Amino acid sequence: MYTIRAFHNQSVRETEPHSVIDRSPLAFHQRLPGYAPTPLIDLPTLAHELGIARLWVKRETSRLGMPSFKILGASWAVYQALIARLGTTPSWQSLAELAAAVAPLQPLTLAAATDGNHGRAVARMAALLGCRARIFVPAGTAEARITAIQGEGAEVLVVEGTYDDAIIRSAQEADPHCLVISDTSWPGYEAIPRHVIEGYSTIGWEVDDELERRDEDPPDLVVVQMGVGALAAAITSHYRRPAYAVPPRIIGVEPTRAACILASMEAGTLTMIPGPHDSIMAGLNCGAPSLIAWPIISAGINLFLAIDDQYACTGVRRLAQAGIIAGETGAAGLGGLLALRDNPRIAAAIGLRAASRVLVLCTEGATDPAAHARILASDCRTDCLHSRACIPTP
Helix, strand or coil, rough: CCEEEEEEEECCCCCCCCCCCCCCHHHHHHHCCCCCCCCCCEEEHHHHHCCCCCEEEEEEEEECCCCEHHHHHHHHHHHHHHHHHHHHCCCCCHHHHHHHHHHHCCCEEEECCCCCCHHHHHHHHHHHHCEEEEEEEECCCCCCHHHHCCCCCCCCEEEEHHHHHHHHHHCCCCCCCCCCCCCCEEEECCCCHHHHHHCCCCCCCCHHHHHHHHHCCCCEEEEEECCHHHHHHHHHHHHHHCCCCCEEEEEEEEEEEHHHHHHHHHHCCCCCCCCCCCCCCHHHHHCCCCCCCCHHHHCCEEEEECCCHHHHHHHHHHHHHHCCCCCCCCCHHHHHHHHCCCCCCHCCCCCCCCCCCEEEEEEEEECHHHHHHHHHHHCCCECCCCCCCEECCC
């Protein structure tokens, strides 16, 4: 059994009466070329193995031509930032028309810090709208992820240090000709990260609509990945709406090597975890929670769960067996559910039971193919390397 850490939120707020959530981001995404709802996959065999009634996986391995959900937040945040600079909302039917509408703002650069997916999504939006892109990555970022960002036409700069160091460096780029599009926030920088969170709300609406189409009840337990907390804030806001008479319990998952949100819950205040953050769950290697995500997730998530890399590896393999090709971060949600199976006391405390209907998010595809191949070749009986790839068992 691998190591986990857990924090039960005894003061969780199951409804948020002041939460204003609408479908505006979804309507925006539906106007983008190539939009389609991502699949909601039913995995009855794995549900049976886990001893639960239903297991749904929302597969975000291909979203608007990108290998993760991140384009949802990046596109909406870029759009909102551009119209804020314009001072008006332009009329447009195509991205070419939108690019023409924002042309008076040129020359303009979009900057971001990333472990891979967010930066690539920002770079894609920059290319589509005729902007330049400058993306900062922490040392140790997989070469495949750097190459993918460069393939979007972006300039990539490697920052010696952690993801949090890359955030600090990217923030220095802000000027009249450079917009910083970050998915985390700090004092004085809150509007754009808030729009990123809003953009992720499309996931929740799609799940609602698909379950209604199938005449299925909503999930009673939702597992979501946490990094800085933006996605977790979006999912928490969605399921804490008064529309849910019986709101689901929510589990937030992060690596034991970068459990900044769990540490913050234990401390009762925002807490930074010093690096290095070397989990294979690269998209979750964050040392500090987002300032604007923190009030939402600290009030609305029931269980904060930190898992070892081996659980993410097992999640990758179990998803592959079900025909879902997922990266390590993408499989972390299922890894958290597998960790609960191995820790029945914690599972019972959160209410995981035979009748449970569980939603898990698969947030990315195999964005580092070499690491993915090594994980599939391993059974994780040995420890994972800090180089973000499992050691194959002899």
